[in-house]
Amino acid sequence: MQELTRRQQEVFACIEAFIASHSYPPTMREVAEALSISVKAAYDHIDSLQRKGWVRRAAHQSRSLELLVKREPEQTAPEVIEVPLLGDVAAGKPLLAEENCETMLSLPASMLGRGRFFALRVRGDSMIDAGIHSGDVAVVQQQSTARNGDIVVALLDDAATLKHFYKETNRIMLKSANPQYPPIYTQDVRVLGKLAHILRSYS
Helix, strand or coil, rough: EEEEEEEHHHHHHHHHHHHHHHCCCCCHHHHHHHHHCCCCHHHHHHHHHCCCCECCCCCCCCCCCCECCCCCCCCCCCEEEEEEEEEEEECCCEEEECCCCCCCEEEEHHHHCCEEEEEEEEEECCCCCHCCCCEEEEEEEECCCCCCCEEEEEECEEEEEEEEEECCCCCCEEEECCCCCCCCCCCCEEEEEEEEEECCCCC
C-alpha cells in the first residue's frame, strides 16, 4: 500500500467524513466544494488515491466512490485547532489583505467543527449593524461558494472585503451592514470563505 501525500490524506479524510455523515459517498463536486478546490483537482486527487489502492470508483457513475482502506477512528479528537491569522480584511473600503500568516490562533475544536479555517482582522465600520466592529477578528470557513445573505470574505481587485453576498442576474452585489456605505456591484469577485465566528477583545 503506497503512502499518501498530505493533500491526498486530506482528500481521503474528506471522503471518510462524508460517508460517515451521510452513509453514501460524495460526488466529485461535493469533494471539490468541501476542500475549496476545482472539480478537476478533485478528479486528479481521487485518481491518485485509486492508483495507490486507497479508493475505487466506477467511471461515469455518480457516487461510486468506495473506500478500500478502513482506518480506525481516532480515540481522541483535538481539543484545539490552529487557525492562521492572515492580516486585515476591510469592512469599509476594500483593503489589501496580506497573505502572510501573522500568527496562529488556538481555537476550541468544538467551536469550529469540520472544515478549513483562516482568520482576518476587521478594519472599518461598514458591518457595524451586523455586530461586527473594527478590531474584531473574523474566523472564516474556507469555501468558494455562498448563498444570498451570507457574510463572506470576497476578493475584489486583489483586496479582501467582508460583506453580505447577493447573486443577481448578471452581477454580484456585496452589501454593507451600514447605510453610510453603498453596495459594491461587480462581475469579477472571488469568494474566499464564509464568516463562521467573530472574536473580540475587551482589554
